[in-house]
Amino acid sequence: MEPGKPDHGAHRTEAAEAVRRPVFDATITPHRSLGANGFRIVMTLVCLASVVSSVPFVVLGAWPVAGFFGLDVLALFIAFHVNFRHARAFERIVVTPLDVLLRKVSHHGREAVWHFNPAWTKLERQEDEDYGLLALNLVSRGRRVAVASALSPGERAGFADALGAALARARRGPDFAAGE
Structure with missing residues (x-):
């Protein structure tokens, strides 16, 4: 690189890292009251x-x-x-500006993986006036997958708010000015 000239390769590397950096990463495990x-x-x-x-x-x-x-x-x-x-079952949701990854592992160890485009993914809530948020689904292009089923209605509502905010942030893309 010549002195005084910008290094465009470094900017590409930073941009590639920013696009892959998770905006949201959560693992949900079933609650067990007895350790x-x-x-x-x-x-x-x-x-x-x-x-x-x-x-x-x-x-x-x-x-x-x-x-x-x-x-x-x-x-x-x-x-x-x-x-x-x-209790070995879990769900992992990772949101980046390019991808929404949903990975569910059953108690038998069977794994199911879904990829969604954050631009086309929305959250569908099934709410009850008395019981709160009963179900939460990721919906994209005709696919509907239930998420956070191991959480209580109150926890599920908080999770839905955080995931919804992460999806909105992912749709805006990476914030290069903030170094993200």
């Missing part, structure tokens, strides 16, 4: 209660009842296992 430590505590208490409750039956000679107490513990363990497995 791993809480699970251990609950299972320990249930096992202790089961053992203490089954001792009198074993002493009286009704030992098969103790097995049914064990089945209750096993059923509870399986229910928690299924619950924790479902």
Whole structure:
């Protein structure tokens, strides 16, 4: 590069980076009220209660009842296992000036990916007067995909506002003056 002449290659690189830089990036996971430590505590208490409750039956000679107490513990363990497995599901939404990426991964690990053009993408809200925002869909060119289904109506409304603002910002394009 000669002194005093602008470096147009650097501007192209900055522009390419600005177009790819996310305007919005969110990962939504299902809420679980009981963590791993809480699970251990609950299972320990249930096992202790089961053992203490089954001792009198074993002493009286009704030992098969103790097995049914064990089945209750096993059923509870399986229910928690299924619950924790479902917690592996997530949705990721990334909005750039060129693309809206929606990636959904089920609890089985199956992945579904959608790409939308931000210029043609809108949010469709299904609201109820009493319950709030019941459903939120990304709609573009005849495709409709539900998003944020793991959120409560209040959380979904906040998410919809943030995503709507990000889509509007993406439609305006990157702000080169602000260094974005």
